């Protein structure tokens with residue numbers, strides 16, 4: 001139940017007080033009333049019991065209603081004050097402008113009830129209004145803080161394209177103060193090209209189109225401010241264009257970093273191409289004089305073998321060896337420089353390519369008593385010659401770097417989400433983990449050529465081929481426990497191939513192929 005209304009009645013005649021109370025009851029007002037007569041009693045009651053409403057007789061012998069109203073206004077400015085006047089003449093008193101007061105003529109005392117109700121209604125309305133205003137103030141405060149602490153610039157323009165709001169971040173980005181930007185046309189902050197673009201963009205805003213675009217403003221110091229703009233139009237209640245709001249993100253640093261990166265990548269590609277060109281020309285041009293040196297040294301060896309002193313024979317033999325080695329290395333370098341970007345190719349069945357590789361390696365297989373097996377392998381879109389190099393280098397190494405046991409080599413492939421994962425496993429001498437990256441670099445070897453022949457170019461070529469197709473190559477190994485070389489090739493290429501050539505799924509029922517020295 002609602003709390004009773006606390007009414008303070010200022011009235012010297014108890015009977016008149018009762019009459020007023022009678023009217024209140026008639027109007028169904030749930031109240032509690034107290035009657036006072038003097039100024040002191042009035043101020044004490046206002047202070048102690050904070051009445052909801054004061055009802056005062058106009059003519060008081062001990063006091064006067066206007067003075068009472070002034071006093072009540074001081075002590076409780078929001079408490080409604082009703083004066084009951086004796087006649088229309090009396091009612092001509094001057095009601096304080098902002099005071100909450102009405103007057104009721106005594107002959108029409110029945111108006112007391114509705115007047116009280118009306119006042120209460122007004123009071124409730126006033127309180128509600130204040131509550132809503134407070135909420136609005138709070139939410140405006142939150143909005144203001146968000147806008148001011150935002151890392152992004154915020155810019156609002158009116159239908160004349162003039163700034164009606166800019167946050168500090170926006171002004172700071174452009175090197176102005178907020179005051180310097182307010183009211184200015186947005187076109188003041190860009191060059192002619194920007195203006196032409198923005199004119200058409202604002203025409204779209206007027207059609208209700210929101211959009212995001214890259215843009216270039218001009219800072220106060222004349223430098224460029226590169227940004228992403230998210231712009232939204234807004235309309236008044238009649239549907240007329242009322243302006244646009246833009247959220248602006250500074251991407252100057254990002255753009256510069258991107259440009260720098262692109263320039264560096266271009267520079268790197270250029271210097272790589274130059275290096276490859278150089279390696280190609282150098283190795284190609286070096287072949288010729290080297291061939292001359294080799295043939296004359298061989299001639300020297302044949303003609304003068306045993307005719308000079310024993311030291312000379314040894315020196316000649318060393319020169320012959322050195323020249324041979326240099327020829328091999330130059331040949332390797334030439335090959336490396338020729339393995340260029342992946343060339344267009346049709347689908348190639350890995351199994352067919354391995355067959356060719358094993359035929360090439362037949363002698364090494366026989367000599368070492370090796371067993372080479374391969375599981376069902378997919379088709380890939382890789383140039384056949386490059387695929388051949390890849391398998392031949394890896395299988396050739398597996399045969400070459402064997403320990404006391406005859407080599408056992410297994411080639412497999414697993415289907416992954418986006419790629420094929422190939423592996424070439426052997427039971428050879430293995431590689432210490434600290435060398436697992438180094439061995440893929442040009443001319444990097446872990447052994448003397450007397451121990452194991454080679455130039456150290458094979459794995460560098462494998463890496464170049466695999467990476468050319470967007471794959472990776474690496475080794476997992478332990479000295480004495482064999483090695484597994486892994487490499488990946490993209491499956492999209494394999495996917496294309498599947499339609500035209502046998503796939504791994506279809507091949508999977510076939511048995512593992514075997515090539516033994518005895519069988520071959």
Ligand code: ADP
Pocket residue numbers: 393397398401426428429430431439440444445446447453454455456457458459460483
């Ligand atoms: P090369 O075989 O001509 O020496 P590679 O580039 O093919 O050159 O190999 C580089 C080095 O990596 C080899 O010298 C060897 O030390 C090591 N290596 C390569 N394959 C194997 C393997 N299967 N087992 C052990 N070591 C290997």
